[in-house]
Amino acid sequence: MSKSLNIAIAGLGTVGAEVARQLTLNKEHFTRKAGQPINLVAVSARDANKERGFSMDGIEFCQNPLDLVARQDVDMVIELIGGSEGVAYDLVSSALNQGCHVVTANKALLAHHGLALAASAEDSGLALAGEASVAGGIPVIKMLKESLAGNHLTRITGILNGTCNYILSVMQHENREFEDVLAEAQALGYAEADPSFDIDGVDAAHKLAILSSIGFGYAPAIDEVSITGIRQITLTDMKNALHLGCTIRLLGEVERNSDGQVAAMVRPVLLPLDNSLAKIDGPLNAVAFTGEPIGAVTAIGPGAGAGATASAVLADVIDIAQGRISPFFGEPASMLKPAQGQAQNNRAERHFIRLQVYDRPGVLADVTAILRQHDISVESINQPSRSEDGIHGDVPIIMTTHETVASELFAAMAEIADLSTVLAEPVVLSIGHD
Amino acid sequence: MSKSLNIAIAGLGTVGAEVARQLTLNKEHFTRKAGQPINLVAVSARDANKERGFSMDGIEFCQNPLDLVARQDVDMVIELIGGSEGVAYDLVSSALNQGCHVVTANKALLAHHGLALAASAEDSGLALAGEASVAGGIPVIKMLKESLAGNHLTRITGILNGTCNYILSVMQHENREFEDVLAEAQALGYAEADPSFDIDGVDAAHKLAILSSIGFGYAPAIDEVSITGIRQITLTDMKNALHLGCTIRLLGEVERNSDGQVAAMVRPVLLPLDNSLAKIDGPLNAVAFTGEPIGAVTAIGPGAGAGATASAVLADVIDIAQGRISPFFGEPASMLKPAQGQAQNNRAERHFIRLQVYDRPGVLADVTAILRQHDISVESINQPSRSEDGIHGDVPIIMTTHETVASELFAAMAEIADLSTVLAEPVVLSIGHD
Numbered sequence: 001m002s003k004s005l006n007i008a009i010a011g012l013g014t015v016g017a018e019v020a021r022q023l024t025l026n027k028e029h030f031t032r033k034a035g036q037p038i039n040l041v042a043v044s045a046r047d048a049n050k051e052r053g054f055s056m057d058g059i060e061f062c063q064n065p066l067d068l069v070a071r072q073d074v075d076m077v078i079e080l081i082g083g084s085e086g087v088a089y090d091l092v093s094s095a096l097n098q099g100c101h102v103v104t105a106n107k108a109l110l111a112h113h114g115l116a117l118a119a120s121a122e123d124s125g126l127a128l129a130g131e132a133s134v135a136g137g138i139p140v141i142k143m144l145k146e147s148l149a150g151n152h153l154t155r156i157t158g159i160l161n162g163t164c165n166y167i168l169s170v171m172q173h174e175n176r177e178f179e180d181v182l183a184e185a186q187a188l189g190y191a192e193a194d195p196s197f198d199i200d201g202v203d204a205a206h207k208l209a210i211l212s213s214i215g216f217g218y219a220p221a222i223d224e225v226s227i228t229g230i231r232q233i234t235l236t237d238m239k240n241a242l243h244l245g246c247t248i249r250l251l252g253e254v255e256r257n258s259d260g261q262v263a264a265m266v267r268p269v270l271l272p273l274d275n276s277l278a279k280i281d282g283p284l285n286a287v288a289f290t291g292e293p294i295g296a297v298t299a300i301g302p303g304a305g306a307g308a309t310a311s312a313v314l315a316d317v318i319d320i321a322q323g324r325i326s327p328f329f330g331e332p333a334s335m336l337k338p339a340q341g342q343a344q345n346n347r348a349e350r351h352f353i354r355l356q357v358y359d360r361p362g363v364l365a366d367v368t369a370i371l372r373q374h375d376i377s378v379e380s381i382n383q384p385s386r387s388e389d390g391i392h393g394d395v396p397i398i399m400t401t402h403e404t405v406a407s408e409l410f411a412a413m414a415e416i417a418d419l420s421t422v423l424a425e426p427v428v429l430s431i432g433h434d
Numbered sequence: 435m436s437k438s439l440n441i442a443i444a445g446l447g448t449v450g451a452e453v454a455r456q457l458t459l460n461k462e463h464f465t466r467k468a469g470q471p472i473n474l475v476a477v478s479a480r481d482a483n484k485e486r487g488f489s490m491d492g493i494e495f496c497q498n499p500l501d502l503v504a505r506q507d508v509d510m511v512i513e514l515i516g517g518s519e520g521v522a523y524d525l526v527s528s529a530l531n532q533g534c535h536v537v538t539a540n541k542a543l544l545a546h547h548g549l550a551l552a553a554s555a556e557d558s559g560l561a562l563a564g565e566a567s568v569a570g571g572i573p574v575i576k577m578l579k580e581s582l583a584g585n586h587l588t589r590i591t592g593i594l595n596g597t598c599n600y601i602l603s604v605m606q607h608e609n610r611e612f613e614d615v616l617a618e619a620q621a622l623g624y625a626e627a628d629p630s631f632d633i634d635g636v637d638a639a640h641k642l643a644i645l646s647s648i649g650f651g652y653a654p655a656i657d658e659v660s661i662t663g664i665r666q667i668t669l670t671d672m673k674n675a676l677h678l679g680c681t682i683r684l685l686g687e688v689e690r691n692s693d694g695q696v697a698a699m700v701r702p703v704l705l706p707l708d709n710s711l712a713k714i715d716g717p718l719n720a721v722a723f724t725g726e727p728i729g730a731v732t733a734i735g736p737g738a739g740a741g742a743t744a745s746a747v748l749a750d751v752i753d754i755a756q757g758r759i760s761p762f763f764g765e766p767a768s769m770l771k772p773a774q775g776q777a778q779n780n781r782a783e784r785h786f787i788r789l790q791v792y793d794r795p796g797v798l799a800d801v802t803a804i805l806r807q808h809d810i811s812v813e814s815i816n817q818p819s820r821s822e823d824g825i826h827g828d829v830p831i832i833m834t835t836h837e838t839v840a841s842e843l844f845a846a847m848a849e850i851a852d853l854s855t856v857l858a859e860p861v862v863l864s865i866g867h868d
Contacts, residue, residue, distance in 0.1 A: 018727055022727060150464070150748025150749055152460070293456060295571065295741055297735030297742075307727030307728055311584055314584025315580060331466055
């Protein structure tokens with residue numbers, strides 16, 4: 001082991017600045033925990049002159065992140081630029097090629113290029129670490145990779161996107177419409193100006209692809225994840241969910257289906273209010289692991305934010321300094337099974353359905369006839385008061401089904417969507433179980 | 435690294451048998467996760483002939499656990515005998531002296547002798563690992579030692595004893611008396627025939643002493659922990675707690691007090707029902723870590739049981755096989771600060787008080803006069819109906835105080851307990867906050 005570890009940070013947003021602040025202000029703490037001094041020797045960011053809460057004394061500023069790796073004395077690069085391609089990819093690749101350990105919080109990069117990058121790191125005996133890439137401060141990657149390594153995982157379920165969870169829990173508790181809460185979340189900085197990455201489920205899917213690979217031993221593939229976001233969830237849906245003793249949360253779920261394939265889904269789900277994930281409010285994240293012999297274990301914490309993400313980055317730094325290096329996916333990249341393609345969730349589940357229909361006699365008869373043809377058993381039908389929305393002629397029908405395989409239900413829904421009396425794409429949500 | 439790792443297990447109760455079962459039935463899984471074959475070569479137990487769900491083919495049975503270490507080919511001993519002294523201590527000491535790694539689930543041993551054993555392991559470059567010793571399947575030791583290593587911890591709070599949590603949550607939800615639920619817990623196997631180790635808080639104190647050392651960098655000392663168990667908690671207390679919007683849970687808590695000392699306490703606490711730990715029901719464990727920069731992170735899971743405990747033991751085995759060895763307390767034993775002695779909790783808290791008094795005029799005047807002398811501000815006083823218990827002359831008085839330092843309150847309580855009209859030791863519980 002060298003007598004000290006020289007680090008460079010690429011990207012000084014809130015997370016990068018917090019990491020730099022911790023490393024420079026608590027130097028003695030990190031020397032003790034890491035077993036050697038950790039020296040921040042260089043940083044890269046857009047603006048050299050911005051005040052970021054730490055002293056730049058003795059730290060080189062590089063305009064170009066790739067210059068960090070060109071320095072011969074850098075042992076580890078912390079990549080906090082983001083994005084699956086471009087500078088972040090170039091930096092991480094060249095760092096590994098130049099013999100630098102890499103710590104990253106970049107879920108898009110790891111979901112898209114994690115296999116090749118992990119292989120490159122392993123070939124060179126270097127660390128590629130990314131605890132901060134999933135669920136922020138909650139150490140889900142280490143739990144999965146190390147603490148649960150003796151288990152056969154059967155299921156991972158999580159609230160992986162704090163923005164969506166904030167929006168849905170405010171809709172639930174404050175009785176407000178999606179658009180209204182989204183606008184507030186944007187004002188508070190919980191949602192981006194273009195929120196599609198979060199609310200369309202892409203961010204959660206990146207994280208789920210990483211967890212799925214580590215948990216089930218397949219090469220990561222974002223296109224294996226079936227993705228549904230939360231744009232279509234209305235206050236009417238939330239109210240009806242609550243009426244059924246449930247709330248709605250965006251979940252990432254991966255489990256082995258009855259064909260032995262691993263089915264990974266990001267989707268809004270009705271969760272019974274006494275389910276542990278239903279109680280997670282605001283921008284928190286939570287992940288529940290189920291397996292044998294452990295049973296189940298759940299971790300809850302801040303999924304984003306400077307402090308939480310910095311905590312995860314710093315844990316990776318200390319692990320590497322202490323020589324606790326392991327393959328990114330728990331097993332060597334060369335041993336991962338190839339990506340299998342998207343698997344169907346063929347578990348029978350209860351479902352919640354909302355149809356927007358013309359308020360005309362006979363609509364319900366047409367709908368239920370199609371459901372009967374597909375052998376789908378209806379549990380309840382609810383037509384809220386016609387005048388509720390104040391618009392005559394456009395009313396919701398809320399239905400719940402008994403246990404049905406999703407593929408059957410979607411076939412029926414395609415036919416129902418074609419009815420001239422059905423005004424919009426049906427909203428179909430599974431009703432979660434423990 | 436050797437080409438395979440030879441393991442011996444001492445103690446084949448439910449946990450030991452499950453570990454042996456996993457290692458022998460899922461050999462290929464463990465070879466992959468550990469990077470080398472894990473061979474179970476010897477076991478020790480009281481009864482050689484009991485059927486335990488795994489094949490003894492190729493496994494030596496030793497009557498005397500110390501014979502496991504006498505074998506020259508054993509690389510690691512898993513100690514599942516229990517107890518802080520005697521055979522468990524002798525086995526672990528001699529294993530470390532003979533160059534064997536040690537994995538143990540023995541919280542009493544680690545709380546009492548962890549410092550010396552860790553020093554011995556570190557001097558020899560061996561692992562002493564004990565994830566299973568605290569909170570069963572929840573990887574709290576790894577979280578604290580590795581995942582939160584970049585943080586300054588300020589507080590650890592946990593439900594660390596499943597037996598107590600089971601009893602209290604059944605009292606809460608089923609409206610039953612302590613003795614009744616304890617008897618049921620004993621029948622179900624959740625509580626021992628002699629339950630004192632659990633219900634008097636000693637088991638939780640062992641676990642808290644370990645967490646406290648890792649989190650705050652002091653040598654472990656069980657006598658630093660102030661311990662109050664749950665024997666004195668009645669259904670009346672639980673009902674009154676619920677009336678105040680709280681439940682009662684046995685918590686282990688450690689935090690830095692305002693004198694800079696680390697105060698560790700095991701005690702029943704009133705927790706607001708919306709507190710995350712108040713929602714933990716049944717025999718589960720949960721631990722919440724608070725620090726900077728992370729904020730807070732909580733893990734919930736099975737705190738006992740064969741599968742959960744085996745999961746933690748197996749994670750330690752894989753870590754050691756992979757060379758991920760670190761000092762048991764996170765920092766070398768030689769660097770821990772000496773045990774400081776028991777520190778007072780000098781945080782001002784609201785308190786719940788139950789007095790059993792003779793139902794006589796003037797009692798309340800005597801009590802409140804003493805409280806006034808100690809400058810303790812009463813928030814509420816409640817005298818439930820005189821006939822409630824059917825025993826004329828013996829009634830409870832329930833009080834809550836505004837924020838008061840415990841030492842002040844206990845001084846007042848000592849005087850109140852001396853009043854001739856006060857029939858039993860006052861029950862004083864702090865009212866928890868987030």
